Amino acid sequence: MEAQQTVVKRPIPLSTNYAVAYAVKDLDVDVVAAYPITPQTTVVEKISEFVANGELDAEFIHVESEHSAMSATIAAALTGARAFTATASQGLALMHEMLYIAAGLRAPVVMSVAMRALSAPISIWNDQSDLFGSRDSGWVIYFVHTAQEAYDTVIQAYRLAEDPDVLLPVMVAYDGYVMSHTTEPVVTESRPEVLKFAPKRPYPYRLNPDKPVTIGAIVPPEYLYEIKYQNVKAMEGALAKAEEVDREFGKQFGRSYGIMECYMCEGAESLIVTNASYAATLKSILPEAWRQGLRVGLLRLRLYRPFPVKHFVEHASDAKGVLVVDRSISYGAPYQGPLANEIAGLKVREGLGFNLTSVVAGIGQRTMEDEDFMALVRLAWESRTRRFPETIFYGVRE
Amino acid sequence: MSAGQTPRGPLRIRSLFDLPREELFISGHGLCAGCTAGTIMRMLVKVAGRDTIIVNATGCVEVSTTRYPYSNWLVPWFHSAFENAGATASGVARAIEVLQRKGALPKDRKIRVIAVGGDGGTVDIGLQSLSGMLERRDPVMYVLYDNEAYMNTGIQRSGATPYHAWTTTTPAGKVWRGEWRTKKDIAMIVAAHKIPYVATANPAYPQDMVNKFARGLEVLDEGPSFIHVIMACTTGWRFDPALGITISRLATETGVFPLYEIDHGKFRVTFPIAKRKPVIEYLKLQGRFAHLTPAEIEEIQRLVDERVAEINRLAGKEVIGPVAK
Numbered sequence: 194m195e196a197q198q199t200v201v202k203r204p205i206p207l208s209t210n211y212a213v214a215y216a217v218k219d220l221d222v223d224v225v226a227a228y229p230i231t232p233q234t235t236v237v238e239k240i241s242e243f244v245a246n247g248e249l250d251a252e253f254i255h256v257e258s259e260h261s262a263m264s265a266t267i268a269a270a271l272t273g274a275r276a277f278t279a280t281a282s283q284g285l286a287l288m289h290e291m292l293y294i295a296a297g298l299r300a301p302v303v304m305s306v307a308m309r310a311l312s313a314p315i316s317i318w319n320d321q322s323d324l325f326g327s328r329d330s331g332w333v334i335y336f337v338h339t340a341q342e343a344y345d346t347v348i349q350a351y352r353l354a355e356d357p358d359v360l361l362p363v364m365v366a367y368d369g370y371v372m373s374h375t376t377e378p379v380v381t382e383s384r385p386e387v388l389k390f391a392p393k394r395p396y397p398y399r400l401n402p403d404k405p406v407t408i409g410a411i412v413p414p415e416y417l418y419e420i421k422y423q424n425v426k427a428m429e430g431a432l433a434k435a436e437e438v439d440r441e442f443g444k445q446f447g448r449s450y451g452i453m454e455c456y457m458c459e460g461a462e463s464l465i466v467t468n469a470s471y472a473a474t475l476k477s478i479l480p481e482a483w484r485q486g487l488r489v490g491l492l493r494l495r496l497y498r499p500f501p502v503k504h505f506v507e508h509a510s511d512a513k514g515v516l517v518v519d520r521s522i523s524y525g526a527p528y529q530g531p532l533a534n535e536i537a538g539l540k541v542r543e544g545l546g547f548n549l550t551s552v553v554a555g556i557g558q559r560t561m562e563d564e565d566f567m568a569l570v571r572l573a574w575e576s577r578t579r580r581f582p583e584t585i586f587y588g589v590r591e
Numbered sequence: 592m593s594a595g596q597t598p599r600g601p602l603r604i605r606s607l608f609d610l611p612r613e614e615l616f617i618s619g620h621g622l623c624a625g626c627t628a629g630t631i632m633r634m635l636v637k638v639a640g641r642d643t644i645i646v647n648a649t650g651c652v653e654v655s656t657t658r659y660p661y662s663n664w665l666v667p668w669f670h671s672a673f674e675n676a677g678a679t680a681s682g683v684a685r686a687i688e689v690l691q692r693k694g695a696l697p698k699d700r701k702i703r704v705i706a707v708g709g710d711g712g713t714v715d716i717g718l719q720s721l722s723g724m725l726e727r728r729d730p731v732m733y734v735l736y737d738n739e740a741y742m743n744t745g746i747q748r749s750g751a752t753p754y755h756a757w758t759t760t761t762p763a764g765k766v767w768r769g770e771w772r773t774k775k776d777i778a779m780i781v782a783a784h785k786i787p788y789v790a791t792a793n794p795a796y797p798q799d800m801v802n803k804f805a806r807g808l809e810v811l812d813e814g815p816s817f818i819h820v821i822m823a824c825t826t827g828w829r830f831d832p833a834l835g836i837t838i839s840r841l842a843t844e845t846g847v848f849p850l851y852e853i854d855h856g857k858f859r860v861t862f863p864i865a866k867r868k869p870v871i872e873y874l875k876l877q878g879r880f881a882h883l884t885p886a887e888i889e890e891i892q893r894l895v896d897e898r899v900a901e902i903n904r905l906a907g908k909e910v911i912g913p914v915a916k
Contacts (some may be wrong), residue, residue, distance in 0.1 A: 223689045226682060252685040254678075257723035262677030264720070267644070267671060268682025274690055276682075314791070336824075400667040400683060401703055402642045407662035409757060410655045489821050574848035 198227065203343075209367050212340040213279065213305045216347035218249045219387040223274035226254035226265035227562040230284040231317045231455045232369035233307040237279055240315040259284035263291035263586060267300045267319030271408060273395035276302050281369055282309035285515045289330070296331025298408060301354035301396060303347060306366040307373040308469070308520075318472040318558030319369040321520040323468075325531045331424050332364040333431050334498040336468035340377040343367055345448055347393075348391055349438045355394040358409040359431050361424075368470040370558065382446060390445050421529075432499040445488035452496035453504040457483065461490030463514035463573040464547075466536060468494040471518055471555070473564055482570045489573045499534070506543050514576025515540075518567065519584075529553060529584040550576040559588055604801050610637050625825040625832025627839060628652050628736050628842045630794045633733060635705065636666055638804040638869075642702045644669065644683055648712030650675035650723035651743045652736065674716040677724035680706035680731040703808055704730065710737040710751035716779045725784040728814035732807040735777065735817070738824035746827040750775040753847075754894060755887055756879045758827070763882035773894065782853050783818040788805040790852035790861075795840035800863050806854065821848045829878020841873040845905055846899040846911055858905045866915035870895050 207215060213236050217225065225244075227237040234321070243249040252269075256262045262278045271278040280288060285306060295302055302325025307325050310316040324334070333353065337343045343365060350363040367373065398406050412420060436452050443449025452474075457479045458464065465475060472493035482489055492508055492515075509515055528534045533551030540549055550572060555561055565588065604610060613784045615636040622629045622648055628651055636643060646668040656663040657670065684704040690696040706724075708717055713735045724731055740758045741747040748758040752770045757763050761770040782789045786809035790799040800820065807816035825832045825840045842848040843862055847870060850862040870892045875881040883891075892914070899911045 224686050226678075226683065244913035252689040254681055254685055254729075255727060256678055256681075257719055259724075261675060261681075261720050261723055264671060264678040265682030265685070268669065268679040269686035271669065272644075272683045272686035272690070272693065272819055274875035276686070290672060291675070298671065319915045345596070362824055383636065393695075400644050402644065402667060407657050407664055407668045410657035410662060411657040412659040416659055 194352055204380045206376045207340050207379040208235065208376050209255070209337075209340040209343045209372040210235040210307060210374065213240050213347055213365070214243065214342040215279050215381050216344045216380070218243045218469060219384050220275065220348060220391060220392070221384060221388060222249070222251055222277045223529050224252045224266070224269035224276040225278065226252065226269065226276070227257050227278050228256050228262045228280070230259065230281050232319075232373045232496070233279045233281040233284070233305070235373070236307070250320055259287045260499060263288040263295065266302045266304070267291065267295050267298060270300045271298065271396055271400055272300045273399040273401070274281050275393050278302070279305040279307070281307045282311055282323045283543060285327055286311060289327065289546045292327055297420075299360040299427070300362055301353055301360055302362045303338045303350045304362070304364050305343070305347065307369040308366055317559045319557045320558065322522070324364070324366050325521040325523075327364070328498070328531065329335050329492050331361070331428070332498065333361050333428070333435070333496075333511045334497045335363065335365045336494050336497055337365060337367050338469050338473040338493060340372070340375070340379045341448070342450060343372075344379050344381060345442060345446070345450070349435075349442055352391040352438050353370060353431065353435055355391075356434055357394065357397055359427060360396075361431055361492045367470070371470040381438035383434060387444070390442065394570070406554045409424055416517055428499045434499060435496050438460055450495055453501045453508070454489040454493040454495055455508045458490035458491060458492070458508055461488050462512065463487060463516065464492045464509060464578050465481040465516045465518060465569060465573050466492045466494065466513045466532065467518040469499070469518070471561070474561070478563060478566045478570060481496070482567065503540065505539060507544055509547060512547045513578070514550065514573055515547045516552060516573035516576055517554050518569065519551065520555045522553055522556065533584065548576045548580050550581045552587050553584055555586040561588070601645055603805050604798055605760045607797055610634070610801065613637070614666045615641065616656070617663050617665060619661065621658060623826050623831070623832070625835050626651070627737070627794050627823050627835045631800070631822060632656070632707070634706075634794070634797060634801055635804055638801050639666075639703055639705060639808060641666060642700065644675055644702060644704050646670070646680040646683060646704065646706045647908065648706070648708035648717055649673035649708035649743075650712050650830045651738070652707060654707070654743060673712050676706040676708045676712060676717055677720035677722070677731075677733065680733070681703050681724045681727065681729040684730050703732065703811060706731050706733045708733070709743070710735065710739060710740045711749045714750045714775050717835055718821055721781075724782065725781060725786050725815050725817070728786070730811040730815065730817045732804070732818065733809060735819045736822040737819060738822045738827060740824075740827050742824050742827040751777065754881060756883060756893060758879070764794050767822060768887065769879070769882060772777055772796045778817070783815070785811045785856070786817065788813045789850065789855055790818050791819050791848065791850050792820045793839050793843050794820065794822070795836045795843065796850060796862060803861075806852070820856070820868060827879070829881070830876050834876055838873065841868065841876070844868045844871045845873045846895050847873055849911060852904065860902060860906050860910040863910040865900065865912045867912060869914050
């Protein structure tokens with residue numbers, strides 16, 4: 194540890210998309226199958242460059258759709274390769290069928306998602322409709338809020354996915370444009386160091402003529418329930434593993450994040466629950482809010498599936514108000530933000546006393562200025578003593 | 592012989608006695624009595640040998656041969672969805688390439704990837720994925736078993752359903768007379784991708800079929816291959832289960848399903864016919880054509896004649912003769 198701390202690691206300027214591509218290179222990924230889609234594309238452009246220049250020895254499968262991208266990625270992983278793909282928006286929606294198959298086959302694939310709105314009308318800009326549409330597919334889901342965290346989390350994701358006790362596909366999600374195309378300083382690690390942390394652990398039941406297996410058989414009602422229940426258990430088990438992986442990562446590289454972050458929560462009376470770039474922006478807003486007497490903390494979701502219930506309860510048990518910011522819409526649901534519905538369920542389950550406020554914002558990358566975030570902070574503060582039963586569509590022109 | 596050692600390269604046979612006794616597709620499957628798909632699969636893996644990975648699209652063969660917790664496959668077998676056999680086979684084949692290059696798998700070992708799909712999974716929903724695989728020249732042999740409708744879901748028409756055939760979604764009624772469009776020519780669509788080897792095959796001509804599988808495997812170092820196998824379906828075509836091979840043979844003898852190959856662009860009819868049988872010989876054994884009037888049969892005969900003329904044009908001479916009087 195001492196020796197490590199004396200090494201000065203020089204950050205390089207990378208967008209979050211490029212940070213993901215660098216992680217893929219440093220992980221010595223074997224197979225990348227991908228299809229271009231805005232705002233993900235520069236991930237696979239960068240990976241293509243790495244392969245073209247011989248910096249990464251991988252098969253790049255130029256598929257004709259995202260459905261095929263996910264199909265080939267799953268197949269490569271089940272053949273024993275380390276496989277990666279990246280997508281966004283319509284691409285993630287087109288993959289939908291294969292997302293469930295990846296999880297059901299326990300394929301240890303990793304995918305980055307540069308989150309973007311879903312059609313119609315078509316919008317290339319950011320919100321999180323795509324990700325939340327895939328929420329129940331059985332993938333482990335991380336939200337990251339900086340380019341550095343994206344780099345680090347892709348590395349953590351492989352260690353988690355390929356763990357024989359986990360064997361689940363992992364998504365690493367971040368905001369399209371706002372993060373995907375924003376350049377930040379990122380420290381990258383050497384391939385030997387990365388592979389020391391995340392050594393390749395090929396799929397244990399892989400397609401191999403020496404040990405023939407039948408994968409993807411048709412399962413009658415006598416068995417399907419138990420097989421799906423194994424996914425329930427795997428997902429539950431992934432929580433402690435993810436925490437351990439992050440801790441180990443911190444030990445080796447000096448950076449760790451926890452699976453849920455509470456920022457300025459000490460003495461806070463209200464919390465804002467959000468993720469990705471909104472969490473990053475709020476971190477810059479909250480000090481000013483506290484100077485104004487608004488003691489509001491940020492509860493940043495990092496690991497979203499499995500949901501760190503215990504961590505949430507620890508942070509939220511003393512809160513008087515909790516404001517949940519959703520950037521996708523669950524049309525006609527009790528709360529029209531999908532995340533707010535989950536927090537409402539937790540509030541009941543755990544007997545938490547806070548007032549819950551559901552806010553939808555940033556749909557189609559509607560700009561949120563600092564004063565808009567400050568308005569959310571004030572709303573969170575107000576939530577201590579006031580109930581807002583309906584979802585608030587912040588910033589919409591009615 | 593220990594598992595994994597391939598005793599031979601792709602096998603060429605002069606008679607069925609040359610086929611290995613070893614069964615890699617074993618009995619106990621749930622295919623219909625008289626289904627010819629089982630015959631095709633059994634021959635296919637006999638030719639391919641143990642160092643084979645099968646990728647199967649959703650369909651009859653998939654559901655009937657892998658009923659959990661059982662399997663009829665003694666080679667690695669993988670199914671994930673309906674429309675993605677091409678992309679899935681690409682993923683497997685390219686993973687093997689990189690793992691061999693990086694030393695994670697033995698470099699000298701030839702492991703062959705074979706995709707298997709029905710007509711729905713190939714000519715309709717899987718066409719895009721297949722085209723991607725072909726265009727990328729990924730080393731995969733794709734075997735289409737074509738029973739000319741969605742038999743697995745209960746005989747709905749597909750893009751491969753022939754003219755005037757009854758199916759449950761093209762019933763013969765007062766207005767409709769069965770399918771009213773002609774069959775999609777998938778082999779030629781595939782051939783347009785300029786891959787090393789494309790062939791049509793028929794389990795009634797097992798020697799021809801087996802040697803085409805062998806040739807398809809042989810060219811994989813250069814690129815993909817595609818074998819379009821006609822698969823008479825007792826349930827969907829409505830015939831006596833004993834007649835599968837008889838009807839398959841008639842498909843070729845009448846010129847409905849000519850046997851040819853396109854090897855590196857060179858077109859060759861592998862089963863020339865001096866005198867064709869009239870198409871009614873083929874149609875009359877099948878319940879799916881039972882509603883046809885003499886005029887409609889004439890119309891089908893005319894379409895077959897046109898098809899034969901086209902094949903002869905491609906061959907550059909008359910390899911398939913006229914209908915015997």
